[in-house]
Amino acid sequence: MKMIDTHTHLYVEAFDDDRDEVIQRAIAKGVDEFYLPAIDSAYTQRMLDLEKAYPAHIRLMMGLHPTHVKENVAEELKHVEQMLDQHLYTAVGEIGIDLYWDKSTLAAQQKAFDQQIKWAQERELPIVIHCRDAFEEVFEILEENKGEDLFGIFHCFTGTLEDAQRAISYNLKLGIGGVATFKNGKIDQFLAQLPLSSLVLETDAPYLAPVPHRGKRNESAYISLVVNRLSEIYALPEEEIIKATSIATKEVFKTKP
Numbered sequence: 001m002k003m004i005d006t007h008t009h010l011y012v013e014a015f016d017d018d019r020d021e022v023i024q025r026a027i028a029k030g031v032d033e034f035y036l037p038a039i040d041s042a043y044t045q046r047m048l049d050l051e052k053a054y055p056a057h058i059r060l061m062m063g064l065h066p067t068h069v070k071e072n073v074a075e076e077l078k079h080v081e082q083m084l085d086q087h088l089y090t091a092v093g094e095i096g097i098d099l100y101w102d103k104s105t106l107a108a109q110q111k112a113f114d115q116q117i118k119w120a121q122e123r124e125l126p127i128v129i130h131c132r133d134a135f136e137e138v139f140e141i142l143e144e145n146k147g148e149d150l151f152g153i154f155h156c157f158t159g160t161l162e163d164a165q166r167a168i169s170y171n172l173k174l175g176i177g178g179v180a181t182f183k184n185g186k187i188d189q190f191l192a193q194l195p196l197s198s199l200v201l202e203t204d205a206p207y208l209a210p211v212p213h214r215g216k217r218n219e220s221a222y223i224s225l226v227v228n229r230l231s232e233i234y235a236l237p238e239e240e241i242i243k244a245t246s247i248a249t250k251e252v253f254k255t256k257p
């Protein structure tokens, strides 16, 4: 049974020295598909090159990351829209609101998030959400855009049980990664109360490495540690975790199971 890493930044500088080895290690571990969320236009060509090198394994998203909403936001958004029209992407992401790094750009982040959701809806694409210290702000925009054409993944979910249920009510799956293995990660306390069909696996590599690699560079091969932790939390065999999360992933990205 193959695993899917629904969120991995394989194209960033942290992998410049050994990118191919990192990808091969993950494939050897049973990771068959890698979904690459976008950050900003600086990485577009690198992502396209990687997709060309691994067409059977790599899937791309297009979007402007909330921490990269800066003075050039108008140009960056224009780039997102142009690329969505030019190339086949699997999702619009990662998009959302981050008030941890910079609160001063909130209004621009809200506008960029809302605009990109609408582009996803017009193209019948899922969205992949980044939310840090901004649950109410994110939910406010989801509420305004809710409907059958709103669906996707709430990436790196770190909220409460109530936040989780609210996210699921907007047709979103929760992206579960290294945080589930952290002693103070909190989500392990209530995850078992949620149906497995609402979870997808992710690493967010090179960030948020699971225990025992916490604090070091993360890579997609470590997704098996997340599977192992979910198997403890749900008291189910690892095969069941992989199967249910893979089905949930295919549902989001509308690919055949």
Ligand SMILES: [Zn+2]
Pocket (backbone or CB within 6 Å): 007, 009, 037, 094, 204
């Ligand atoms: Zn990310």
